[in-house]
Amino acid sequence: MSASRQPRRVRLKDVAEKAGVSVGTASDALSGRGRITGETRQKVADVAAELGYVANALASGLRTGRTRTIGLHRQSPTEQLDKPYFRQFLAGVLEVGQRHDYDVSILxxxxxxxxxxxxRVDGVIVVDPLSDDLRARELMLSALPVVAGEHLPPGLPECEVVAVDHRRALSELLAPEAARGVTRPLLVAPDEHSGWGxxxxxxxxxxxADLGAAPAHGYVRFGGWDDKEGFREVLQPMLQADEExxxxxxxxxxGVLAGLEFLAEHSPTRAVRFASAGPDVGGLLDHVPEVGFVDLPARAxxxxxxxxLIELLEAEAGSARVSGTTLIEAPVHLPQ
Structure with a gap:
């Protein structure tokens, strides 16, 4: 018995011949490119659907130089994959990539x-850009379209930025503390390599400054989100040296937990209020409702x-490379 023959794959040439157009016109019609009348574009689409034509992405990529893949760059991604923030950010990218039929590659x-x-990607999202990240700089200086997923630190090349509106969120978070008459505020945040810091x-x-107070600063490693001991190493000398x-x-x-634990051990009667510029994770702050925090919307x-990024990639070829900032609102949980 002879083996059954597989049906021949429908080619773009077959669609073009049946629609009565050139292969180039059929390609432009199905990809949304070119100056083609709506009637012709619809006719080609109808014929493609009738014949069951499925585009060969590899062949298309060889013709156009496009991969239909967007790259994701993050310093130390393997370290960050166990962090809820990065997983949620990645989930948001994958969701949109699937909707637009783009693959996502972690670089x-x-x-x-x-x-x-x-x-080997069409464009790149640089997550949490850091000024001492050589590869982030390399990507931003390349010919690839780049979108930074957070504010740029000084020294990095300009590119399109999509970031959380931290200024508005922090202003809302800090407003109740001003009303309580804060006189000596401390800040512990990532160093100058981080635009967020x-x-x-x-x-x-x-x-x-509006309070007439002189703030003190402490610096932690960016990415050490859950490094409670790291926060304690920074906070302990600050709280010991500054009793006011x-x-x-x-x-x-x-960082909130590290500070509260240190005070409970060494100065249990001392009244110090805390707030977090980052989101609560797994209900860490459930037992301290007097602490406010910003719920960073990583997935959004x-x-x-x-x-x-896909909008930039789908723009007309030859469009100027742009650099602007889009802000995403973040919910703020005020102290109870």
Whole structure:
């Protein structure tokens, strides 16, 4: 018995012949490119549907140089995959990529070594850009469209930015503390390599200046979101040296816990209020309702970054590379 023959795959040429147009016109009609009348575009689409034509992505990529893949760059991504924030950001990117039929690739991320080959993607999202990340800088200087998923620190090349509106959220978070008469505020946040850390200091210092207070700063490693011991190493000497400190803003709820645990052990009668510029994770702050926090919308931010990058990729070829900022609102949970 002879083996059954597989039906021949419908080619773009077959669609073009039946629609009475050239192969180039059929390709442009199905991809949404070119100056084609709506009637012709619809006719080609109808014929493609009738014949069961499915585009060969590999062949299309060879013709156009496009991969229909967007890259995701984050310093130390393997370290971050167990962090809820990065997983939610990635989920938002994947959701949008699926909707637009784009694959998502996590790029190799050795921050100290240049790439040996070009990234095989159409564009890149740089998550939480850091000024000392060599590969982030390399990508931003490349010909690829780049969207930064958070504010840029000084020194990085300009690119399109989609970020949380931290300024508005922090202003809302800090307003009740001003009403309580804060006199000596402390801030513990990522260092100057982080655009987010720099923005936290700008907003915090302006708020303190309005109070007539002189703030003190502590610095933690960016990415050490759940490093409670790291926060404690920074907070302990600050709280010991400054007995007048009465309010502390930290970049993570783990910093809140580190500060409260230290005070409970060494100064149980001392009254110091805390707030977190980052979201509560797993109900860490459930037992301390007097602590406010910003609920950073990681999934919405990832989705917005992917939407903006795909919008840039789908723009007419030759469009100017743009650099602007889109802000995403973040819910603020005020102390109870």
């Amino acid at each position: 190799s991320a050795n921050a100290d070594m240049p790439r040996s080959t070009a990234a 720099n923005l936290l200091r700008d907003v915090f210092d302006a708020w303190a 400190a009465d309010f502390v803003l930290v970049s993570s709820p783990y 931010l990832g989705a917005a970054c992917a939407e903006r």
